Amino acid sequence: MIKVQSPIRRAFLAAFPHTIPIFAGFWFLGLTYGIYMNASGFSFWYPMLMGLTIFAGSMEFVAVNLLLGAFNPLQALTMTLMINARHLFYGISMLDRYKNTGWKKFYLIFGMCDESFSINYTADIPEDVDRGWFMFFVTFLNHCYWVSGAALGGIFGSLLTLNTNGLDFVMTAMFVVIFLEQWLKEKSHISAYLGLGLSLLCLLAFGADQFIIPSMLSILGTLTLLRNPIEKRGKIL
C-alpha cells in the first residue's frame, strides 16, 4: 500500500535535513548572542524579541552596541541599511525563485537571512515537493533555531559563573571569517582593500563615534567612481 503524505509534510521532511548545519551554527551564535546581551545588562526578552523581529544575526550583534550608546535612531537606520545592503542582492537573485509562492512569499522575504538565502538559492528541490512550502520550512526552521538559541543564551547567561569578559570578540571573529570567505572567493581584492582602508582613514579623521557614515559614503562614492577599472580587473584577474 502506498502511504500518501500531505504535500506540507513532504516539504517539511525534504527541508529539514538542509537546515541541520544551520541548527548547529545558529545555536552556537544565538546562545553566544544571548549570553552577550545578558552580560551587557539586557534581560532575555531583548535577544529573544530582537531575534524574532530583526532576524539578521550580524546586525543584532551591532545592535547591542547601538543600544548601549547614545540614542540616535537615524544612525541605527543608516547602519542597518548599509550592513544589510547585501540582502538587496539576495532579493534580486530570488525574484524568480520566490515567484508564485502565495502568502508565503511575504514571510520568505521577511526571513531572508544569509543562511535561508543560501539554502533556498542553491537547494535542488525534488520535483514532487512543493517549492513554496520547502522554502517556507527552511526559513521557518532557521528562524526557530535563532530565536530559541538567543532566548536560551539570555536565560542561562545569568546562571553562568563563567567570566564573560572578552566575549564581545565573537562579533569581530565572525566578521573576520565572513570577510575572509569573501576574500577567498573574489578575483580582485580592490573592494576589500577599499573597505578596510577608507574605514580606517575615516576612523582616524572622525573618531570612533562619528566615522561610520563618512566611511559608508566614501566607500559607495569610490566604488562608483572606480567602476570601470574595478570591473575590468574583476574580469581579468
Add this chain to the structure above:
Amino acid sequence: MTLTQQILTIAMIVLGTVITRFLPFFLFSPEKPTPEYIQYLGKFLPSAVFGLLIIYCLKNVSLFAGNHGVPEAVSILLVIALHLWKRQMLISIAGGTICYMLLVQLVF
C-alpha cells in the same frame, strides 16, 4: 536610553532590515534585467562593507595605550589561521573568541 528609546532603536533596525529585504521585489521584476550599476554594487560592495565592519569592531582599540591591541591582533591571526586550515566557520569563531577571552582575562 529609556525603554521607549530602546524600542525606537530596535524598530529602526527592523525597518532597515525589512527595507533591504523587500525593496528588490518592489523595484525589479524577474522578467526585466537588473540595472548594471546595481549588479556591479551587488558584486563588489559586500567585501568593502565587511572590511568596514571589522574596523567597526576594533574602533575602541588603542595602539598606544592599554594592551596596545595585542590580544586583538593575536586572536584575529588565530581566526585567520584556523579558517585557512579547517574552513569551518564555527571552529574559527570559537577558537578566536576563546583565545581572546583567555588573553584579556589571564594574560593582560
